[in-house]
Amino acid sequence: MSLFDKRLTEIHSALRARELSVTDLVQASLASIRERDDKIKSVLLVDEEGALEQARKLDEQLVKKDKEPGLLFGLPAGLKDNIVTKGIRTTCASKFLANYDPIYDGTVSQKVKEADAVIVAKLNMDEFAMGGSNENSGFFPAKNPWNPEYVPGGSSGGSAAAMAARHFYFTLGSDTGGSIRQPAAFCGVVGLKPTYGRVSRFGLVAFASSLDQIGPITKNVEDAAYVLQAIAGHDPYDSTSADVEVPNFLEALTGDIKGLRIGVPKELIGEGIDPEVREAVLAALKQLESMGATWNEVSMPHTEYAVPAYYLLASSEASSNLARFDGVRYGVRADNADNLLDLYMESRSNGFGPEVKRRIMLGTYALSSGYYDAYYKKAQQVRTLIIQDFNNIFADYDVILHPTTPRTAFRIGEKTDDPVKMYLEDICTVPVNLAGLPAISVPCGFAQNGLPIGLQIIGRAFDEATILRVAHAYEQSAGYHLRKPEWVRG
Amino acid sequence: MSAISRKEVEHVANLARLRLTEEEAERYTKDLNAILEFAAKLNELDTSAVQPTSHATDVKNVMREDEIRPSLPLEDVLKNAPDHEDGQFKVPAVLE
Numbered sequence: 001m002s003l004f005d006k007r008l009t010e011i012h013s014a015l016r017a018r019e020l021s022v023t024d025l026v027q028a029s030l031a032s033i034r035e036r037d038d039k040i041k042s043v044l045l046v047d048e049e050g051a052l053e054q055a056r057k058l059d060e061q062l063v064k065k066d067k068e069p070g071l072l073f074g075l076p077a078g079l080k081d082n083i084v085t086k087g088i089r090t091t092c093a094s095k096f097l098a099n100y101d102p103i104y105d106g107t108v109s110q111k112v113k114e115a116d117a118v119i120v121a122k123l124n125m126d127e128f129a130m131g132g133s134n135e136n137s138g139f140f141p142a143k144n145p146w147n148p149e150y151v152p153g154g155s156s157g158g159s160a161a162a163m164a165a166r167h168f169y170f171t172l173g174s175d176t177g178g179s180i181r182q183p184a185a186f187c188g189v190v191g192l193k194p195t196y197g198r199v200s201r202f203g204l205v206a207f208a209s210s211l212d213q214i215g216p217i218t219k220n221v222e223d224a225a226y227v228l229q230a231i232a233g234h235d236p237y238d239s240t241s242a243d244v245e246v247p248n249f250l251e252a253l254t255g256d257i258k259g260l261r262i263g264v265p266k267e268l269i270g271e272g273i274d275p276e277v278r279e280a281v282l283a284a285l286k287q288l289e290s291m292g293a294t295w296n297e298v299s300m301p302h303t304e305y306a307v308p309a310y311y312l313l314a315s316s317e318a319s320s321n322l323a324r325f326d327g328v329r330y331g332v333r334a335d336n337a338d339n340l341l342d343l344y345m346e347s348r349s350n351g352f353g354p355e356v357k358r359r360i361m362l363g364t365y366a367l368s369s370g371y372y373d374a375y376y377k378k379a380q381q382v383r384t385l386i387i388q389d390f391n392n393i394f395a396d397y398d399v400i401l402h403p404t405t406p407r408t409a410f411r412i413g414e415k416t417d418d419p420v421k422m423y424l425e426d427i428c429t430v431p432v433n434l435a436g437l438p439a440i441s442v443p444c445g446f447a448q449n450g451l452p453i454g455l456q457i458i459g460r461a462f463d464e465a466t467i468l469r470v471a472h473a474y475e476q477s478a479g480y481h482l483r484k485p486e487w488v489r490g
Numbered sequence: 491m492s493a494i495s496r497k498e499v500e501h502v503a504n505l506a507r508l509r510l511t512e513e514e515a516e517r518y519t520k521d522l523n524a525i526l527e528f529a530a531k532l533n534e535l536d537t538s539a540v541q542p543t544s545h546a547t548d549v550k551n552v553m554r555e556d557e558i559r560p561s562l563p564l565e566d567v568l569k570n571a572p573d574h575e576d577g578q579f580k581v582p583a584v585l586e
Contacts, residue, residue, distance in 0.1 A: 312529055382535060
């Protein structure tokens with residue numbers, strides 16, 4: 001058993017009893033990366049020196065007892081490489097930012113440090129978080145820990161793969177259209193996308209600002225609740241972060257779901273969903289029923305419009321957000337430019353990878369003169385209809401439940417030639433981002449080929465407590481979260 | 491008829507400050523046509539009476555006092571700049 005399979009309370013008792021030190025925990029994380037990451041390529045950068053220094057300080061603090069230990073005391077963490085970390089290179093897996101050394105901490109980076117976690121490494125991702133397979137990493141693709149010939153999902157593929165490999169106690173990802181939940185499902189771990197505004201985006205390199213949200217990827221739901229507790233809350237540096245009370249998420253994990261009403265949209269459980277995935281989700285519903293919940297089929301009539309609306313909106317916002325990368329203030333500057341326009345053109349053309357360019361092109365077109373109404377405004381209107389679909393269901397149900405992905409992980413290289421085909425795989429996750437809702441993916445079984453299946457539970461805005469409660473109750477009775485890839489055991 | 495021509499793709503690339511290679515221009519013409527054809531699905535919906543979403547959750551304007559606060563040190567701000575001089579970012583001439 002890995003140290004990182006233990007419960008947080010067990011680790012903290014062991015630390016208090018001096019059976020374990022924070023240095024031991026960090027060394028275990030470093031060893032796991034060193035000895036085993038070659039198989040999955042989840043890590044972009046290890047801050048060995050910084051992590052050991054921080055561990056030493058925390059160990060001292062434990063002896064001196066001069067400060068109350070933080071909620072995540074001593075826990076080694078890996079952060080997706082689009083979350084800026086002061087003094088630790090942050091690249092967004094882009095050649096453009098290959099040398100970017102942030103001069104400040106993102107709010108979540110600061111919050112995990114304040115909670116006494118230790119940032120050990122920065123993790124692989126699709127470049128600028130654009131992609132669902134990690135094949136768009138500007139450096140090298142991460143791989144699925146259950147079978148390295150398969151993708152780990154994306155864009156937080158490194159964060160999910162690293163968690164399945166137990167390199168860390170927890171990781172952070174970001175989710176714009178499913179980028180926490182989909183890789184969590186593909187890698188057999190838990191991924192939580194909080195409500196839009198629950199967690200500050202300050203210091204998250206922006207992809208689509210009206211959709212982006214940071215959240216935890218963990219081995220189980222309890223850990224997700226701990227990490228969310230530490231990173232949630234209003235932040236004056238992010239004017240879209242919500243000034244609402246943060247409840248105690250740990251207290252929500254009661255195991256009791258008697259009387260819970262579950263809505264299951266027929267559009268996301270029928271045709272288009274792989275039969276093995278459907279069977280696993282139906283079995284989960286049966287299990288939840290046996291625990292006192294009830295479920296009904298419901299309808300989200302605008303589901304089929306969510307993916308095109310999402311890609312227009314996300315790409316439009318991306319084209320605007322990524323205009324800041326011009327080779328002037330940071331990033332890699334092309335050295336063959338004769339004048340300023342040339343410098344922009346050459347730096348951007350050399351720095352961005354193919355998928356990022358594709359989306360900048362799409363977004364620029366959708367926002368360009370004469371096309372704004374036809375594409376951007378139209379997509380925002382369809383977004384309103386999708387939000388209404390959710391509101392209609394939440395009038396009668398406590399949570400919405402369906403698969404996290406239509407299929408299990410696909411082979412590396414299988415879908416790279418056809419962007420539309422790749423985008424359609426996001427059908428189960430993008431509606432949630434368009435509506436700004438919280439959602440969690442938990443493991444709910446395995447396909448014949450041994451790859452994990454994810455169950456998605458969606459809640460009302462700012463009701464993470466309910467989805468955590470349901471996910472925790474399910475997980476504890478189903479037990480799929482306890483399985484690990486063969487090579488990770490022992 | 492295709493939604494977007496090769497010439498339009500080159501125009502959009504210029505707006506986005508991207509210089510496309512021959513293959514890229516061809517590739518993106520094909521890809522953008524496929525994506526826009528897919529996006530045309532939205533036209534099946536009559537949205538004439540639907541308000542566009544501006545924010546998914548209830549976000550209001552956030553105001554604060556206009557107080558002077560310390561800024562980042564100049565040295566830090568210039569740290570990641572590819573080129574700088576006399577405390578300013580340095581770029582090639584705008585015009586020849």
